[in-house]
Amino acid sequence: MRNRSLALVAILALALIGFGAPIGAIAETEGGSQTYHGPPLPPKTKGDCYFPHSPCQEDYIPSPVESEPRVASFDGNGWGTQSIGYNIFIEKHFPKRVYSGQPYEYTIEVTNLSDVALENVNIIETFPKSFKVLSTDPAIYNTSGEKVAWALGQMGPKEKRIITVRGMAENGDSVPCCTQANFKHPDLCLATEVVDPGLLLNVSAPQEVLRCDVIPLEFVVQNSGQTEMNNVVILPNIPGDTSPEGKPLMLNAGDLAPGEKKTIRTVVDSQAAGAYTFSGIGQGIPAILYEGAEAKSTVQVDSGSVNVKVLNPELKVTATTGGRDKQIIGRTIDYNFEVTNTGDGNADGSTLVATIPSNASFRSASDNSN
Numbered sequence: 001m002r003n004r005s006l007a008l009v010a011i012l013a014l015a016l017i018g019f020g021a022p023i024g025a026i027a028e029t030e031g032g033s034q035t036y037h038g039p040p041l042p043p044k045t046k047g048d049c050y051f052p053h054s055p056c057q058e059d060y061i062p063s064p065v066e067s068e069p070r071v072a073s074f075d076g077n078g079w080g081t082q083s084i085g086y087n088i089f090i091e092k093h094f095p096k097r098v099y100s101g102q103p104y105e106y107t108i109e110v111t112n113l114s115d116v117a118l119e120n121v122n123i124i125e126t127f128p129k130s131f132k133v134l135s136t137d138p139a140i141y142n143t144s145g146e147k148v149a150w151a152l153g154q155m156g157p158k159e160k161r162i163i164t165v166r167g168m169a170e171n172g173d174s175v176p177c178c179t180q181a182n183f184k185h186p187d188l189c190l191a192t193e194v195v196d197p198g199l200l201l202n203v204s205a206p207q208e209v210l211r212c213d214v215i216p217l218e219f220v221v222q223n224s225g226q227t228e229m230n231n232v233v234i235l236p237n238i239p240g241d242t243s244p245e246g247k248p249l250m251l252n253a254g255d256l257a258p259g260e261k262k263t264i265r266t267v268v269d270s271q272a273a274g275a276y277t278f279s280g281i282g283q284g285i286p287a288i289l290y291e292g293a294e295a296k297s298t299v300q301v302d303s304g305s306v307n308v309k310v311l312n313p314e315l316k317v318t319a320t321t322g323g324r325d326k327q328i329i330g331r332t333i334d335y336n337f338e339v340t341n342t343g344d345g346n347a348d349g350s351t352l353v354a355t356i357p358s359n360a361s362f363r364s365a366s367d368n369s370n
Contacts, residue, residue: 077290077291079290079291087113087114088110088111088112088113088118088121088155088181088183089110089111089113090108090109090110090111090123090179090181091108091109091111092106092107092108092109092177092179093106093107093109094106094107094177098168098169098175100168100169100170100171100172101168101169101170102168103134103166103167103168104166104167104168105164105165105166106164106165106177107162107163107164107165108123108125108162108163108165108179109160109161109162109163110123110152110155110160110161110162110163110181111158111159111160111161112155112156112157112158112159112160113158114157114185115157115158116157116185116186117154117155117156117157118154118155118183118184118185119153119154119183119184119185119186120151120153120154120182120183120184121151121152121153121154121155121181121182121183122141122149122150122151122152122181122182122183123149123150123152123163123179123180123181124147124148124149124179124180124181124182125147125148125149125150125165125177125178125179125180126146126147126177126178126179126180127146127147127148127167127175127177128146128172128175128176128177129146130169130170130171130172130175131167131168131169131170131175131177132167132168132169132170133148133165133166133167134166134167134168135166136148136150136163136164136165136166137163137164138150138163150163155183165177195225195226195227195289196225196226197225197226197227197229197284197286197296197299198223198224198225198299198301199221199222199223199224199225199229199232199282199283199284199299199300199301200221200222200224200261200282200301201219201220201221201222201234201280201281201282201301201302201303202219202220202303202304203217203218203219203220203236203278203279203280203303203304203305203306204217204218204220204306205217205218205278205306205308206308207307207308207309208308208309208310208311209270209308209309209310209311210270210310210311210312210313210346211270211271211272211273211310211311211312212269212270212271213270214267214268214269214270215267215268215269215270215276215278215308215310216265216266216267217236217265217266217267217268217278218263218264218265219234219236219251219263219264219265219266219280219282219303220261220262220263220264221234221253221256221261221262221264221282222256222259222260222261222262223256223257223258223259223260223261223284224259225258225286225299226258227258227286227287227289228255228256228257228258228286228287229255229256229284229285229286229287229299230255230284230285230286230287231254231255231284231285232252232253232254232255232256232262232282232283232284233250233251233252233253233282233283233284234250234251234253234264234280234281234282234303235249235250235251235280235281235282235283236249236251236266236278236279236280237278237279237280237281238268238278239276239277239278249266251264251266253282253284256284270308270310272310273310273311273312274309274310275307275308275309275310276307276308276309276310277305277306277307277308278305278306278307278308279302279303279304279305279306280302280303281300281301281302281303282300282301282303283298283299283300283301284298284299285298285299286299311346313341313346314341314342315339315340315341315342315350316339316340316341316342317337317338317339317340317352318337318338318340319335319336319337319338319354320335320336320338321333321334321335321336332363333360335354337352337354339352352369
């Protein structure tokens with residue numbers, strides 16, 4: 001504790017998400033009492049006073065504000081919160097009364113109460129015209145009119161620096177000296193994740209089918225984006241001759257998580273021979289990422305196309321009797337049947353059925369016939 005003939009002024013320079021705002025304090029002597037100008041001071045209980053006859057508190061040190069950046073927290077609506085804060089504590093020790101023309105000293109103690117280093121710390125003191133500066137430690141960095149500045153540079157966590165001012169009051173009733181502080185603190189940066197919606201759609205089908213067979217179509221839709229896709233549907237492009245009841249199809253894939261895929265199968269009829277091209281369009285609605293966000297427009301994707309050839313097998317049957325158009329009763333009659341596929345598709349499992357006259361009986365046939 002300093003001698004009770006010394007008065008003490010403490011200043012707290014506080015900055016939340018920004019540069020330190022200058023905060024000053026003035027102690028004046030007016031008719032034997034002192035008046036303080038500045039922000040509200042903490043309650044005092046004992047010890048040296050800011051002003052005579054005021055309750056005081058010894059060695060007052062404010063609690064540091066939180067200075068480590070908090071990890072960003074996100075609520076269920078997609079909004080995040082992140083914060084950081086810093087403060088500098090300034091304490092001045094000076095004599096309550098001095099004689100004019102007599103040199104004296106006072107000190108400015110600067111403490112970084114934060115848990116992080118502060119850059120470019122500057123202490124600025126404003127002197128009245130009646131005060132003459134004789135020397136300072138450290139030396140004055142810059143002077144502008146009645147203001148002088150000390151460049152303290154970087155101050156580590158909890159670090160304290162002391163500035164000593166030696167001077168004298170040449171005249172006047174009081175010498176109010178006011179202190180300001182500014183500094184550069186680490187930036188508070190936010191990181192908003194940027195995502196893009198996306199869909200992939202593929203269609204597949206056999207290259208060939210026979211007429212009157214069904215054509216199986218397989219659509220594979222995948223969420224290729226980084227956010228959920230809602231109400232995903234597939235709109236197949238079906239040629240008129242194959243469309244069920246001539247109506248358009250809509251296949252529902254539901255909601256897809258990022259990376260999720262679904263396979264949806266359907267069949268259409270092949271009622272006429274020919275070449276057909278099938279394709280489809282997939283579309284979905286990107287999920288709302290945070291409360292209050294504008295809805296993103298529907299995402300659409302083309303499947304590309306697949307070609308299917310519908311084949312039509314046609315069988316031609318020719319029957320001969322081995323060059324005879326007459327035969328003696330009781331003798332064998334030879335029938336020859338020639339079957340030819342004149343169509344463009346395989347006639348798998350073909351069967352030939354021959355009708356035997358009622359006045360003849362079957363003897364044998366080739367090719368395991370019966």
